[in-house]
Amino acid sequence: MMNVSIDTDGTGVVTLPGLSVPITAADSDAARAQAVEVLVAYTATTGRRQYAHAIDTGTSLMLTIDPDGTVTVDGEHARALTPVNEPSADEEPAQPIRETVDELPATRAAIPEPAADTAPAPTPHIDPDFDLTNGGERRSRVRSAMITFDDGSTETIRGTILLGRRPPEDAEGVDATVTVDDPARSVSKSHCILSFHDGTLWVTDQSSANGTTVTEPGKEPIDLTPGHARTVVTGTRLHIGNRSFTVTIPAPRATRAR
Numbered sequence: 571m572m573n574v575s576i577d578t579d580g581t582g583v584v585t586l587p588g589l590s591v592p593i594t595a596a597d598s599d600a601a602r603a604q605a606v607e608v609l610v611a612y613t614a615t616t617g618r619r620q621y622a623h624a625i626d627t628g629t630s631l632m633l634t635i636d637p638d639g640t641v642t643v644d645g646e647h648a649r650a651l652t653p654v655n656e657p658s659a660d661e662e663p664a665q666p667i668r669e670t671v672d673e674l675p676a677t678r679a680a681i682p683e684p685a686a687d688t689a690p691a692p693t694p695h696i697d698p699d700f701d702l703t704n705g706g707e708r709r710s711r712v713r714s715a716m717i718t719f720d721d722g723s724t725e726t727i728r729g730t731i732l733l734g735r736r737p738p739e740d741a742e743g744v745d746a747t748v749t750v751d752d753p754a755r756s757v758s759k760s761h762c763i764l765s766f767h768d769g770t771l772w773v774t775d776q777s778s779a780n781g782t783t784v785t786e787p788g789k790e791p792i793d794l795t796p797g798h799a800r801t802v803v804t805g806t807r808l809h810i811g812n813r814s815f816t817v818t819i820p821a822p823r824a825t826r827a828r
Contacts, residue, residue, distance in 0.1 A: 572612070574605050574624035574633070584608045587743025588730060589765045589774055590799050598627050609635050611768035615729040615745065712769040712822050717808075717815040719750075727766045732776075733810065734761040756780055756811030765799070769822055772799040773808060783809040 576582040580601045582593040591608050595601040605624075613620045613635040622633040632644040715727045725731075729745035735757040737747040750757050758778035765772045775782040777796040785791040787805040794800055802808070804819040 572609060572620060572622040574609070574622055574626070576601050576605060576624070576626045578627050586612050586730070586765070588732070588741075588763055589743075589772060590797070591772060592799065602626065606641060607768065609633065610639050610641065613637055614639065615767060712820050715764075715766045715771050715804075715820075716818045717764070718818065719815045720813060721751075727764050727771065729767070730763060730765040732760055732763055734759045734776075750810065750813055752811060752813055754812050757813055758811070761810045762794075762808075766819075769819065771802050771817060771819055773802055774799045778810065780811040785809070 573585040574582065576598055578598050580595040580597045582601050582605060584591040584593060584605050593601045593604050595604055609622055614637055617637050619637070620635045622635060624631040624633055634642040634644065713728065716724055717727060718724050725748050730743065732741050732744045732747045733750055735750055735752050735755065736759040737749060738760070739747060741747060741760065744763065760776045761778040762776055762782045763774045773782065773784065773794065775794040775796045782794045783791050784794060784800060784802055785807045786803055802817055804817055806817045808815055808817065
């Protein structure tokens, strides 16, 4: 099961199998939208229904996410958690995670419970191609990235990939493994995870012996903190032990919004 945590200051984290995706936004509404996008993008790569437990600014929710982008909030199991600091009487209550990212209303509204004698409302559909960061412009989805090793060999990255000198074939929470040739044994057996979802590539060091170093174009090298995911851009070079590889992420093509 996936987990989501959203705080009132717009920060949070989405925990996927083998990967934690940090959320940083201007407020909880924007953080909520980012979290839903991550859940939908990950579920699309698995091809099967996924479930998530969300703690959304003091409210516990259960979410069901289908591969077609449909997200259902289980209102029956929603419950308010006791906050550390009680809000003032005139403070507006936080809104639970929305069921769509296609429409972001300016005002907050609680999700109403349907009356017993009324038919349930149709389940909203989340369009995974909808781009919140570009005025609602629709994009063709970038479905894979590519890494080019220092010996010229290449690997295509789709979903979540475990890289290492001898990664276990039955590793939990990954879609595939990539074996890195390293006679010097400077690369750990399970060295790092690369996860590509909805045009963004994350890298997470798996507590490797020699660490993972990220060097973005024009910037100083950064040693990753084990277990903490970091996004990387095209042209980034990653060093794992004595081996290295460069990231290439195709640019999405803008299409006419439907």
